[in-house]
Amino acid sequence: MIKYFNYFKKKIADVSLRQMVEIPSLPMAVSFTFDDVPKSGFVNAQKVLDEHQIKGTYYLALSFLEGRSENSDLYNIADLQHCVDQGHELACHTYSHIHLFETKENKVIEQDIAMNKQVLEALPFDCEFLNFSYPYGEQTWQAKKVMSKHFLTCRGIDPGINSGQVDTYNLKAIRLYENFNPLETIFSWLEAHQKNGGWLIFYTHDVQDDYSKHGCSPAYFETVVKKCIELKLITKTVAEVAKTLHLSKG
Ligand SMILES: [Zn+2]
Numbered sequence: 001m002i003k004y005f006n007y008f009k010k011k012i013a014d015v016s017l018r019q020m021v022e023i024p025s026l027p028m029a030v031s032f033t034f035d036d037v038p039k040s041g042f043v044n045a046q047k048v049l050d051e052h053q054i055k056g057t058y059y060l061a062l063s064f065l066e067g068r069s070e071n072s073d074l075y076n077i078a079d080l081q082h083c084v085d086q087g088h089e090l091a092c093h094t095y096s097h098i099h100l101f102e103t104k105e106n107k108v109i110e111q112d113i114a115m116n117k118q119v120l121e122a123l124p125f126d127c128e129f130l131n132f133s134y135p136y137g138e139q140t141w142q143a144k145k146v147m148s149k150h151f152l153t154c155r156g157i158d159p160g161i162n163s164g165q166v167d168t169y170n171l172k173a174i175r176l177y178e179n180f181n182p183l184e185t186i187f188s189w190l191e192a193h194q195k196n197g198g199w200l201i202f203y204t205h206d207v208q209d210d211y212s213k214h215g216c217s218p219a220y221f222e223t224v225v226k227k228c229i230e231l232k233l234i235t236k237t238v239a240e241v242a243k244t245l246h247l248s249k250g
Pocket residue numbers: 035036093097134135136
């Protein structure tokens with residue numbers, strides 16, 4: 001029952017508070033994005049991106065920063081510093097990775113993203129969150145209303161290429177989950193992007209040999225990166241695409 005209730009919450013959000021933007025039919029860009037982000041997303045995935053001079057977008061829930069939680073596999077300030085030094089984008093994913101389907105009060109959402117911003121601003125480098133991704137893909141009307149005030153774009157988890165008239169507060173994305181999307185599936189998305197244009201956003205979590213069901217191996221990740229290069233596709237961070245589209249906060 002709750003599942004259906006959440007489904008309708010998301011559907012209502014999907015059709016509300018839209019920021020519709022025309023995405024050009026020329027192949028605009030491929031973006032590599034990471035959620036949470038497990039340490040291997042910095043260490044292993046970033047190594048591949050850096051080797052090929054590609055910039056990624058890291059949607060951070062800063063409660064996962066080492067020293068702020070009991071979890072293992074946490075990134076540290078040096079990982080973030082290195083990420084910024086290499087020109088990657090740091091973006092917002094709430095502070096405590098909250099379940100937005102269960103968060104009724106705007107105030108709670110506001111406080112949580114303010115906390116993420118505050119922790120970021122206390123770090124020893126100059127950085128600002130411009131873009132957001134919904135934890136668990138849980139988009140609600142309320143969350144969308146709050147996020148649209150603070151961010152240029154919001155990325156969800158609905159699969160597809162962003163082309164034609166696109167709601168930039170509900171960007172589609174393709175999972176780089178090795179067990180879910182075999183390389184042939186990913187290649188067909190890249191070929192569709194090359195042929196039909198639009199903005200193709202990938203997302204994943206951990207990138208390691210013993211990857212989780214929400215991640216992939218470094219070899220899989222590198223194969224996707226190399227395919228982009230082989231197909232001569234443009235790669236950009238979400239912030240770079242948002243700038244090209246002249247987006248502003250709602
Ligand atoms: Zn997440």
